[in-house]
Amino acid sequence: MDYFLGLLINGILVGAIDSMVALGFVLIYKASNVLNFAQGELLMIGAYICLELVFQLQIGIIGAFAITLIIMSIMALLIERLVLRRMMGSPVMSVVMVTIGIGIILRSIVLMVWGPITLHFPTVVEDVPIDLGVVRVSVVYIYSFLVSLMFMIFFALFFRFSQTGLVMRATASSQVAARSVGVPLHRVFALAWVVAAVVSAAGGVITGNIAGLTPELSAYGVRVFPAVILGGLDSIVGTTIAGVLIGVMEELGGGYLRDLTGLSGLGPVLPFIVLIVILWVRPQGLMGSKQVERL
Amino acid sequence: MTKEVTANNRSLRVENLSKSFGGVKALEGVSFEVKPGTIHAIIGPNGAGKTTLLNCISGQYKPEGSIRYGDIELTDVVPHKRIGLGIARSFQHINVFTGQTVLENMMVGGHHRLRGGLLAQSLFWGRWGAQEEENRLYQQALDLLEKLGMEKLAHLPAGELSYGKQKKVEIGRALMARPQLLLLDEPMAGMARGEKQELADWITLLNRDEGLTILMIEHDMGIVQALAGESVVLDFGRKIAEGPPSEVVNDPRVRKAYIGEA
Numbered sequence: 001m002d003y004f005l006g007l008l009i010n011g012i013l014v015g016a017i018d019s020m021v022a023l024g025f026v027l028i029y030k031a032s033n034v035l036n037f038a039q040g041e042l043l044m045i046g047a048y049i050c051l052e053l054v055f056q057l058q059i060g061i062i063g064a065f066a067i068t069l070i071i072m073s074i075m076a077l078l079i080e081r082l083v084l085r086r087m088m089g090s091p092v093m094s095v096v097m098v099t100i101g102i103g104i105i106l107r108s109i110v111l112m113v114w115g116p117i118t119l120h121f122p123t124v125v126e127d128v129p130i131d132l133g134v135v136r137v138s139v140v141y142i143y144s145f146l147v148s149l150m151f152m153i154f155f156a157l158f159f160r161f162s163q164t165g166l167v168m169r170a171t172a173s174s175q176v177a178a179r180s181v182g183v184p185l186h187r188v189f190a191l192a193w194v195v196a197a198v199v200s201a202a203g204g205v206i207t208g209n210i211a212g213l214t215p216e217l218s219a220y221g222v223r224v225f226p227a228v229i230l231g232g233l234d235s236i237v238g239t240t241i242a243g244v245l246i247g248v249m250e251e252l253g254g255g256y257l258r259d260l261t262g263l264s265g266l267g268p269v270l271p272f273i274v275l276i277v278i279l280w281v282r283p284q285g286l287m288g289s290k291q292v293e294r295l
Numbered sequence: 296m297t298k299e300v301t302a303n304n305r306s307l308r309v310e311n312l313s314k315s316f317g318g319v320k321a322l323e324g325v326s327f328e329v330k331p332g333t334i335h336a337i338i339g340p341n342g343a344g345k346t347t348l349l350n351c352i353s354g355q356y357k358p359e360g361s362i363r364y365g366d367i368e369l370t371d372v373v374p375h376k377r378i379g380l381g382i383a384r385s386f387q388h389i390n391v392f393t394g395q396t397v398l399e400n401m402m403v404g405g406h407h408r409l410r411g412g413l414l415a416q417s418l419f420w421g422r423w424g425a426q427e428e429e430n431r432l433y434q435q436a437l438d439l440l441e442k443l444g445m446e447k448l449a450h451l452p453a454g455e456l457s458y459g460k461q462k463k464v465e466i467g468r469a470l471m472a473r474p475q476l477l478l479l480d481e482p483m484a485g486m487a488r489g490e491k492q493e494l495a496d497w498i499t500l501l502n503r504d505e506g507l508t509i510l511m512i513e514h515d516m517g518i519v520q521a522l523a524g525e526s527v528v529l530d531f532g533r534k535i536a537e538g539p540p541s542e543v544v545n546d547p548r549v550r551k552a553y554i555g556e557a
Contacts, residue, residue: 163406166406167403178392180386
């Protein structure tokens with residue numbers, strides 16, 4: 001039982017980060033119908049930028065993190081303005097290819113500047129385990145969880161209560177109707193990219209702090225897919241819940257499957273098996289809207 | 296392009312308007328004028344190009360030809376800025392923001408009247424925030440809902456209302472923009488008789504008391520004759536007749552287009 005609870009708690013802690021990163025993906029999709037395959041790369045480059053700022057400016061992680069978010073926002077605006085704005089109205093597949101291209105460019109930049117080796121953030125918090133009764137959890141995970149939670153609460157409030165959030169939700173619901181009441185769609189798209197870049201970078205800095213930085217961090221973009229699909233692709237609430245569920249599945253799967261088979265590393269596979277099953281039985285996910293073609 | 300709404304004296308002049316989709320000519324050389332302060336109907340059989348025409352005026356489609364609103368060439372104005380000129384619309388297929396409450400739908404409708412960009416408006420509080428303006432918008436939305444007899448529904452998700460109520464939300468959302476020219480695409484389709492009458496009365500009121508110019512697509516000829524002073528008839532993308540509805544219904548070309556009568 002303790003073993004189960006331990007895995008469960010770990011899963012929730014890790015899943016919260018997934019939720020946050022998936023939020024960025026869903027947001028861009030909801031606002032502008034773009035499937036952003038460069039989400040993982042945004043996460044990766046955010047982590048590297050933060051690392052560089054920590055070493056170059058010697059300002060401590062919090063200051064560096066704040067500056068990183070600003071830099072990432074500007075980068076998101078540039079990507080949206082220079083690349084994706086021109087793709088408006090293009091077939092979905094073309095836009096997907098372009099985002100994959102952006103991802104490759106970002107990954108190459110990281111390889112050129114920082115190389116393929118694993119880099120580490122200077123230790124921010126001493127990695128002392130905290131006893132949660134049933135399980136001892138590394139304090140880094142607790143901080144990560146809290147930061148992710150903070151970001152998600154912030155954006156939940158933003159979407160719920162600010163006029164801009166209202167307009168962004170309206171745009172997600174119907175672009176045509178939003179435009180008819182004077183919503184500048186391109187601004188909404190740009191803002192969605194900024195939010196996505198911010199949550200990605202936050203995710204990158206957090207995971208970078210836990211596991212170190214390699215270009216492999218970009219694989220995180222693929223990692224959040226099961227969460228996005230389980231959540232229903234276009235549901236922010238659904239994705240948040242799904243992110244945590246996927247994290248839990250990964251931990252439970254990893255733990256029990258290892259005991260069962262003697263093979264470690266099966267954890268990350270489980271969410272994808274679940275992904276396939278979802279696509280069979282409930283393609284619209286937990287809370288996504290059913291696709292209805294109307295002519 | 297100012298956000299200030301001036302007196303309603305702009306006429307809408309559609310001149311030689313054409314729109315093709317691939318090889319299909321949805322509109323071909325259509326010209327007509329909507330005088331300020333009138334109710335003008337667009338009629339014609341299914342597939343005649345009525346909605347295409349409305350979409351060209353609201354900016355969803357980019358046509359060839361000219362649409363002048365007052366002295367402004369509309370085809371040069373990007374779609375989201377047309378509401379700033381006083382042009383709002385409703386849609387043929389219901390297009391409310393389904394997940395949002397009725398009140399939120401209304402507030403988005405008034406969005407373009409807020410000062411500042413999206414960035415300024417994301418700050419809900421503080422000096423640069425839009426708090427005061429938002430409160431005003433909130434109050435206006437409540438007032439309008441009361442006028443519509445929907446104040447009890449203000450906090451329900453718009454997507455859960457009945458068809459007729461959703462149509463009303465959509466028109467209410469358009470009105471929140473304080474338009475001078477309202478484009479309605481089959482506002483009464485799928486409504487019960489009582490609802491139709493209520494909406495018809497309401498459209499008359501908007502036109503008479505607030506001087507709103509209304510350009511509407513409607514199939515129910517009884518409604519059209521009761522409401523509209525003028526009409527334009529389309530068939531296969533061309534204008535085949537225009538004039539007061541009571542006259543055009545007797546036009547042989549119109550009868551032929553509608554019921555195949557020679």
